[in-house]
Amino acid sequence: MMNVYPFVAIVGQEMLKKSLILNVINPGLSGVLIRGDKGTAKSTAVRALADLLPEIAVVDGDPFQSDPADPKTMAPDVRARFAAGEDLPVRRRKVRVVELPISATEDRVVGTLDLERALKEGRKTIEPGLLASAHRGILYVDEVNLLDDHVVDVLLDSAAMGVNTVEREGISFSHAARFTLIGTMNPEEGELRPQLLDRFGLCVHVAGLNTPQERVEVVKRRAAFEENPESFAERWGEETAHLRDAVAAAIRLCPEVRASDEILLSIAERALKLGVDGHRADIVTLKAAKALAAWNGRDAVTLVDVDAAASLALAHRMRRRPFEDVLGPHAA
Amino acid sequence: MVVIDREVVNWSYPFSAIVGQDELKLALVLVAVNPAIGGVLARGEKGTAKSTAARSLRELLPPLPGGARPAFVTLPLGAAEDMVVGALDFEAAVREGEIRFQPGLLARADRGVLYVDEVNLLDDHLVECVLGAAESGENVVEREGQSFRHAARFILIGTMNPEEGELRPQLLDRFGFAVAVSGETEPGVRVALLRRREEFDAAPEAFCAAHADAEADLAARIGAARDRLHEVRISEHLCGFIAEICSRNHVAGHRADLAISRGAMAFAAWEGRADVTADDILKVAPLALLHRTRAGALDLPPPPEPRDAAGEPASSPEAAADAPPPQEPDSPMAAPPPPGAELQDDVQETGAAFSVRRIERQSLDRVPRIGSGRRARSRSASKQGRYVKSTAARGRGDLALDATIRAAAPFQQARRAAAGPGLAIHIREADIREKVRERRVGSFLLFVVDGSGSMGAQRRMVETKAAILSLLLDAYQKRDTVAMVVFRGRTAEVVLPPTSSVERAAKLLAELPVGGRTPLTAGLGEAAGVLRQALRKDPTLIPLVVVMTDGRANAGFGTQPPHAEALRAAEALRERYPAAQFVVVDTEVPGAVRLGLANKLAAALDGTYFQVADLRAEDLVSIAKEHRP
Structure with a gap:
């Protein structure tokens, strides 16, 4: 296992950390875009986040990460086994962070069929892609x-439907692919x-730290980590454990959180005032506000939660067309 | 399996x-x-x-x-x-x-x-x-x-x-x-x-269950309407009304007429009626016309007088209210000049953008390219694109089944005899064929822009910026990479290194000043530098170099007249980068005494020559009602 820099040891970048934690609390927030230098x-x-993620149950040995409790989203062969009454082997593991490299080909992302082998041997075999690994994860x-x-098109397709479909060379295959x-x-x-x-x-802007003290602290911690990762992680062990417990508590509380009509109205008015496109902004703001309330140990959303949620959810959705800065809102 | x-x-x-x-x-x-x-x-x-x-x-x-x-x-x-x-x-x-x-x-x-x-x-x-x-x-x-x-x-x-x-x-x-x-x-x-x-x-699950009744009702109503559809009639004079709507809105072809009449019949069936009314037609007409009319409001005539006793009352306030408000005509290209316009460094604003015609020549070489976009047609280096033929050359793993089987066919008897029963076709390594595909890829657009004082005259820069902006909008939709070189005063400068952030280019454009002399040679020299770097990074690139100038070079390096020097530089550039396509956009004001210098530049570059006004695409159809509240 590679040594990962502990999440709690990251200096500053509070918005970034908060947005990541909110996504762990409610994966329905569907992700964060981090803009910055x-x-x-x-x-x-992001890599440190892996340490804070909860455990989920998966069908052991299934490359499509099927949930043993949800036949609707199971991979086809697993569902067939489930339907046949088989007692599926279950394994508990942490939610996974799957990295998609920029150079990844579409085949690698959606999965592919080894056609040459198929032709020589007369058998079709599917190589699951990154979207299969990322199902139920990040x-x-x-x-x-x-x-x-x-690749962007493929990501959009699966992000929109929660399903990845491979359509090529005489094969049509779908599997659930819901990811943050x-x-x-x-x-x-x-x-x-x-x-x-x-x-x-959500979307956060990150910038370098401003105060010299903070910058010095970054360098000091980084040096300590590189010198001896184990003892560094140990030093932060207690805080990590605290954070993990707090996240776990928030995950439990989140479904209980309620928002009043007044809160909903305030969300709708904000979205209208800022002129966001469509309704996804409202929906995400509400979800983020609820996750924030849960994070703060409350079961009701307050206007303060809405403020904080809106700052993460609305900025990148303000209605603007390409070049609007230059053209003015009504041109083109 | x-x-x-x-x-x-x-x-x-x-x-x-x-x-x-x-x-x-x-x-x-x-x-x-x-x-x-x-x-x-x-x-x-x-x-x-x-x-x-x-x-x-x-x-x-x-x-x-x-x-x-x-x-x-x-x-x-x-x-x-x-x-x-x-x-x-x-x-x-x-x-x-x-x-x-x-x-x-x-x-x-x-x-x-x-x-x-x-x-x-x-x-x-x-x-x-x-x-x-x-x-x-x-x-x-x-x-x-x-x-x-x-x-x-x-x-x-x-x-x-x-x-x-x-x-x-x-x-x-x-x-x-x-x-x-x-x-x-x-x-x-x-x-x-x-x-x-x-x-x-x-x-x-519970949510869907709660709406199950409403869904069932809706499905039943659709089913009933479909059953009733063949009974629905549309009278002769209402067919005339549909034709009138379409002709008033200058719709080309007859698909709109068909869509309106079929839609109106479906609407009547949905409402449980067997006769189409004028209101039905007015209700569905906007759906059929939105994408078929020129920009501007839909022109929906009042319903015709009913011809028989069974006709509906002839007014439709609702449909009239549905019609969008008339759009404002395009703003004129040049707004009043800002104060201080005659100062030497003058930042002129950007005129209104328009949709541009295709400026690149189609060239189809055999070089496969990665990436995607919507400009140049190219051989594809990935499994995307249209399958045009097969090849025995291996490498991309994109197997062409039909060609492989054809290649294996002549040997089947011999191989079956050797291998015994098993698969119906025996494929060997040598039979494998791969697909050759074609697709569109994004291009690299290099703008070389004249920022000299002569560009400021008669607000030419306003128009030039509008043209660049229009090309940038086009570049955004075609997923091109862009870069920009500006020459003015004594030197040229790469103001924007290659980027796919077309927005950044547009922002830069707005701030671009004019003033000083016209060092065209220096501009072409900087362009060569950008091309060299871009081609070193991706040798398969087909750069499209757009030179925006009136061609009146008046600042050079050497002893030759600046204009002759610039033409020599242009020829050298063309010889050095045969893969590049050149486009010269002449910014000289039409009507004035034309020197035709930009035209000579285009010839030296072996490029295409346009005047700014020629860049506009013939605007056949645009969207009538892209209204935003």
Whole structure:
């Protein structure tokens, strides 16, 4: 097991950390887009998140991560076994962070069929792709704005439907692919397409730390970690345990959280005032506000939660067309 | 054997529980009643229940004769052509030695729904396959001497966000109905919507159960309307009324007339009537006209006087209110100049953008390229694109089944004798053929912009910026990379290194000043530097260099006159980068005494010459009612 820098030892970047934790509390938030410069702990935070993730039950040996309790989303062969009354082997494991490299081909992402082997041996075999591994987990794309358009299309298809469909060479195959999408990008290198942007529930901007003390602290901790990762992790062990418990408690509390009509109205009014596209903004703001309330140990959403949630959920959804800054809102 | 499975189901949000979006719901119900309308295109911003509504229609379609549920097939954007239209069944070929057709998505969608999310992002050739089949009701596949055809009568539902590029007008026209969708603007409605969504997310199963009755009623009403449809009549004079609506709105072709009359009949059936009224027609006309008329308001005439006693009263305030307000005419290119316009460094604003014609030449070399986009046609280095032929060259793992079997065919007797019984076809390594594909890729656009003082005269820069901006918008939709070199004063400068952030380019453009002399040679020199770097990074690139200048070079390096020097530099640039295409956009004011210098520059670059006004695309059809509240 590789040594991972502990989440709790990351200096500053509170918004980033909060947005990641909210996604662990409610995976329905469908992800975070992290915008910012290089070297601002983006990747460190995402990798460190793995340590805080809860456990889920999966059917052992199934490359499609089927949930033993949900026949509707099971992979076809697992469902067939389930229907035949087989006692499925269950394994509990942590929610996974699957990394999608920028250079990944579409085949690698959606899965593929080894056609040459099929032709020589007369058998079709499916190689599951990254979307299969990421089902019920986190799909992490560093520099998501540099992803090839075709891969983006595939991500959009599965993010929209929660299903990945492989359609090629005489084969048609679907499996459930619901994942939390976490992406990082440096806006200087190109923007995201609006549809993909909208699929990220939350968006945070990160910048380098400002105070010299903080910067010194970053360097000191990093040096300590690199010198001896085990003892560093141990030093932060207690805080990590606290955080893990707090996250677990929030996950339990989250489904109980209620929002009054007044809260809902305030969300709708904000969205209208800012002129966001469509309704996904409202839905995500509500979900984030509920997760925040749960995180703060409350079972009712307050306007403070809405404020904080809106700052994460609305900025990247403000209605703007490509070039609106230049053209004004009514041109093109 | 692989289990082929298409029914991974999520709980889908019920149609009857969708808040608002009445026009979209009406359009979907009408095509469910009468599939002959020819499909629905839902256009609009993200997150407005376009997909939710389309998917939920599935539960409402009447069962097929025999009781089976109609299919609901989603066409993924990444689908290969084979899988859409069908392909050879290779298991049959390999195991039984039989040439058999394996149907694709179009066959599966027969008598059901074919749903395409983001239809404007689908490769053009796939869109054509789909729309062709939708219209003719059958799919014809011609493959390597084999011809297959099968029925493909489906309801086509597409969604698109026009920001990401338009469908070509010919393709738009093939959708029976189009609906512009946008978010709800009433806070109360948004709250209701949030509550519903919250309930659904918390307990989808219970939510669906709670709406089961409403869904069943709706499905029954659609079924009844479909049964009644053949009884519905439309009178002669109302057919005339439809023709009048279409001609008033300058609709080309007759698809709109058909869509309106079929839609009106479906609406009458849906309302439980056997006679179409003028109101029915006015109700459905906007659905059929949105995507077929020029920009501006729909012109809906008042209903005709009823000709018989059974006619309806002849007024329709509701339909009149539905018509969108007239749009403002395009703002003129030049706004009043800001104070201080005559100062040396003058930042002129950007004129109104327009849609540009194609400026690149089609060149099809044999170099496969990765990446994607929508500009240049190229051999494809991935498994995307149209299968044009096969090759024995290996490397991409993109196996061409038909060609492989053909290659193996002559040896079968000998191999069978040697290997004994087993598979029906014996394939050896040497038989393997791969597909050669073609696709569109994004390009690299390098703008070389004249920022000299002469560009400021008569507000030429306003127009030039408008032209660049228009090209940038086009570049955004075609997924190009852009870079920009500006020359003015004594030097040239790379103001924007290659980036796919076309927005950054647009921001920079707005701030671009004019003033000083015209060092055209220096500009071309910087362009060469950018080209060298870009080509070193990706040698397969086809750069498109757009030089925007009046060609009046008046600052040079050496002893030659600056203009002659610039022409020499241009020739050198062309010789050095034969892969690049050059376009010169002449910014000289029309009407004035023309020096024709830019034209000479174009000749030296062996490039295409345009005047700014020539860049405009002939605007055949644009969208009538892309209203935003």
